[in-house]
Amino acid sequence: MNMDAFLFDMNKIDITKTDLNLLKVFEALYEEGSASRAATRLALTQSAVSAALKRLRDVYGDRLFQRTGCGVAPTLLAQQLKPVVSEALHKIRQSLVMVSPLGRSFEGRSVTIGLSDDFEIAIGSRLIERATHTMPGLRLIFRQTHSQVVADALAGRNLDLAISSGGLARSGLSRCLLGGVNYACVVDPERWAIATLDIECFVSAEHILVSSGGFVGIVDEALAERGLSRRVVAATTHFAALPYLLKGTSAIATIPAHAAAAVAALTGLQVLPCPLPLHTFPIELGWRTADGNDEVLKTTRPLIEECFSPP
Helix, strand or coil, X not given: CCHHHHHHHHHHCCCCCCCCHHHHHHHHHHHHCCHHHHHHHHCCCHHHHHHHHHHHHHHHCCCCEEEECCEEEECHHHHHXXXXXXXXXXXXXXXXXXXXCCCCCCCCCEEEEEECHHHHHHHHHHHHHHHHHHCCCCEEEEEECCCCCHHHHHHCCCCCEEEECCCCCCCCEEEEEEEEECEEEEECXXXXXXXXXXXXXXXXXXXXXXXXXXXXXXXXXXXXXXXXXXXXXXXXXXXXXXXXXXXXXXXXXXXXXXXXXXXXXXXXXXXXXXXXXXXXXXXXXEEEHHHCCCHHXXXXXXXXXXXXXXC
16 A cells, blocks of 8 residues: 555544543553553553453454453554554653643653663662652653663663663664673672682682573673683572672672672672673663654653763
């Protein structure tokens, strides 16, 4: 179908009999995965949400959401509708901000930021403090992501902004450099009475790996280039678990330096320089290019940049 024919068909669709508030229910059901949580989010009763879902099913001729053991899951059509519905609601919210009598009021607004938990640990509290002071009323939503899925999450409007080491080079996305990832070792100081590690001691120690796959990390790749290997006794997908896995052991965790410093500051673990030269990676902030002038995102982006600036 050519564009003129498509626009003609679109113009024939009558939305005057459709309650556009149903789109808010759709968005809440999709993002919360539960009718009860969607009702709480929208300040509605659960029966009102169920009634709205029935009307949505009539509008789209599809079940949209199917019951699961722990809530509801979107159908294929609902997954296809989500970015379109979110875009429509975003435009409506933008139009209301333009005429808001409160000017730069952020009450009721939210920004969903995708990041891995090493960044959340390192800058989360500082970003909350800055946002509370600069953008009162704004809710920050931190959502876990990584470089392999971050571009799809932004394009699909599951995220508004994303902090990532890679994965943001895609048409329709903009990005800026925040800094670089360097690495450090974290240990329990009661088991390690030293200020530096040599490579022999490093290789002979037991290690805790932080990895989505659980088998190979950047350290293993660097050791392999030297014909060396290490003994990994456990792997986790979350940096936040490290204090519980390292305390009382002689194991070493080699992690991004920003996370190492934050974890050590709160838990009493010790940070040691990594004796193995490791590749550094850029840290980037990404967003949808089409949303570049959104007032909330324009105000949030520099706050994130400040969190990565040297003290």
